[in-house]
Amino acid sequence: MTSLPPPPQTCYKPGAAKSIDEYAKLDAEDESLARWKASLGIVPGASTPASGPKFTILSLELVSPSMPPDHTLIMDLQDLSQPKLDALKKTTFTIKEGVDYNVRMTFRVNHSIISGVRYIQIVKRANIKVDKLDQMLGSYGVHPKGEPYVKNFDTEESPSGLLARSGSYSVRSRVVDDDGEVFADWEWSFKLGKEW
Template sequence: MSAPHEEDDFAPTNTPGYKPTAAKSVDEYANLDAEDESLARWKASLGIVPGASGADTSKPKVTVVTLELASPTLPPGKKLSLDIQDPAQLANVKKNPIVIKEGVEYNVRITFKVNHSIISGVRYMQVVKRSGVRVDKMEQMLGSYGPHPQGEAYTKNFDPEESPSGMLARSGTYNVRSRVVDDDGEVYADWDWSFKLAKEW
């Protein structure tokens, strides 16, 4: 269980006056404006059809599959991808941090599946600490999704960032905690990983 001060790190940014809408089931969304043919076709393309709520609800609403660091400066063929469903890989990346080249543009990309229900107001958050002190916090909206008709995963690319540079930045390990959460505070995924900065990838 997280310590209270760690939860403060994940307090979402609130937009004044914004109130999340009440959650609806897939069937409720499917039956809204049922007489509108073009809307019905659009909802069907998202997997929102009457009877779709028969999906396997024993699974979580959302499964985060991978986290990837993408950069135009990565050498050809090199991929920095973390399988969130693999406990051994998550444990290994804490001991053997991902190496990020200093002073380059990169972006975080996640792949996830919506297993059932409609999810809304979902965001990705990450808090970066070094020697226990918070040095960065990122919060990016994923948006709202329904289950993919073919069960395929969605991919979301977040805004580019620039990695720090300099000898001080290169010393030590950066510990990251990532979380996928919705407006109601439901946490779909929560994992830890680490990275180091270096002169080269």
């Protein structure tokens, strides 16, 4: 039996980072490309000083049509200092069993361009992985109007039953890009209940 040849080595090397102005001027004569770049906030003169984080997650929210109007499940993530991370880790949210819900993320691109940004969430129970969510956020530039971006994830259904309700679930959430840069990394927990 012959063995397969080894996979080819990748020789891709990313180019040097460019400013928003430099990207805006590339292929400026291509009208459709110019419109696409404008949709990402890549327009001449839109460059902002490149200081501080490129990406700031503002909040993560759980949205469900069955949730009472006066009830919200929102994580304020604007400050990810160590005391805030410690407080989030100790916070346990209650999610109603057997309901449809989706996750909504609000974030801001502060400068530059981010590409291939993903939200990755690993859920464990008794230290055993029970679920993983890997959701593409996309590629973005600074919002042309300076407003934050809002991304609604696919609808899911929460588990139900006595076994699902017993105990709590620990979650590790991360926001990363194609290059492996980690923009946010935090832990939290939830439990399932008969009511919100």
